[in-house]
Amino acid sequence: MRIGVIGSGALGLYYGGMLQRAGQEVRFLLRRDLQAIQTNGLQIKSVNGDFHLPQIQGFANPEQIGPVDMVLVGLKTFANDQLIELTRPLVGPETCLLTLQNGLGNEDLLAEAFGADRTLGGVAFLCSNRGEPGTVLHLGEGKIRLGEFSGGLSRRSQQLADLFQAAGVPCEAVADLRRARWEKLVWNIPFNGLSALLNQDVTRLLNDARCRQLVEELMLEVVSGGNAQGLSEPIDGPAFAAQLLHFTDQMDHYQPSMQLDRQAGRPLELEAIFQIPLQQAAARGVEMPRTEMLLSLLHASEQA
């Protein structure tokens, strides 16, 4: 299968690298890492064992990549104003698109431009950071849950799940992508938001009793926002929050992507992770005062 990766950050490089190692033909759209990777290949330093891919097909612009069987989108959502133009040259008659970006609204952009029937999305539970140019640090996890933008458990989504599984990436096809997206937000909203605002990793956040309670309150708000969207099955708030807290307690001083974005002076993914979820909740009459407040604080601190 020919796969084109748009947005070759930690996520795009890691999954693209795993797929290439498993024998897929992967073409990367590169920016920061182009020269390093063309010279030295891609180094993945993983908790599951390091590996090196000496030959990488890296390109500076999407026209050089051309049509592929699947576009894998890992672009930071704050660059979504470029998403369609970057993706268009990769889309042929049979191409499907899978976005693993954070938050809500990404599949919608792809579906509007290229058709809902080719659009899939997924949530990635991946702890990874970029290292030196040409190097990705895989710190843990990596599971993907993917599904059709239009819903339902398609044959295609199961094939894609098999593709990732065969490449050593735990992957599950889900019938209700929106539910998976909201479940992911239950983690992303508190941990990305608070870590960026306070510049504290997840372990620091959870070791402070008041802050841990705030994390849980935010989680329950997000669950109530999600459950108002008519999911196939409601999320069990308290149980799911407890599960995520336990899961996060195992992470050793992990710095969420938004904290790293803030440290690096990059924009924050506020629209996809905060604004659109808040809009969707408000459209169903659900208030999320703490989430709203966290967005306001992040927004205000971004102007600093």
Add this chain to the structure above:
Amino acid sequence: MRIGVIGSGALGLYYGGMLQRAGQEVRFLLRRDLQAIQTNGLQIKSVNGDFHLPQIQGFANPEQIGPVDMVLVGLKTFANDQLIELTRPLVGPETCLLTLQNGLGNEDLLAEAFGADRTLGGVAFLCSNRGEPGTVLHLGEGKIRLGEFSGGLSRRSQQLADLFQAAGVPCEAVADLRRARWEKLVWNIPFNGLSALLNQDVTRLLNDARCRQLVEELMLEVVSGGNAQGLSEPIDGPAFAAQLLHFTDQMDHYQPSMQLDRQAGRPLELEAIFQIPLQQAAARGVEMPRTEMLLSLLHASEQA
């Protein structure tokens, strides 16, 4: 009248200086500014005109001050664990105590130690900062609203108001001190909290539309907390919030005391301004989720 000032920061020095200039005998308990003031006196740089008091009675410990007619307390509330021992040597049979400290709980400490019948409190609307040792910057405002800890419009509270008025300090005696305290919190909770958390002055905060809305939401929460306390007359939330926003819009990049405390690495007045008000609101069944969240964030950021 012999007046002893405990807590000679910007507030204590300014009001004490004004009273001395008007002919009262004022004795200051000094720490940081002791030597500078004993050598050069006290310089007040005020929007209403600078003045200099060459002779100041400054003391390093309260025993040297001895009994006074009135103790004026301007101590930062995070030092309240020293409040009683610092004050005790100034208290004779006829002494009354007036605390102008921030937040709630201060009169309670004085009343418990020295008697409710001698205890008064007041809220100061004062924009002032400390300058170099021996210098206070008075940036604007200065009005005091004071009243009896036990409530009611006493002759004594009216006499004290006259004393301040005669010294050029706008001052009003109020029958319901608790109401005045809660009204002040309607300003202090959003502006002190957000300025310290985001390190942004009031003008920056209000110029950000989302943040301005958050300020107003916090104000309305505080009003609902206050109105649950059985005040003599409820605070009209929307009107009062609008008035405070308008008032604060006139301030030119004013940095609230908590922002300065944070910048200087001092502790924050979280107990008096946040914790006790939240406890009193919760005791009456009123939730203040944004205020609670702001406290959690300030608390977490204090551990940084």
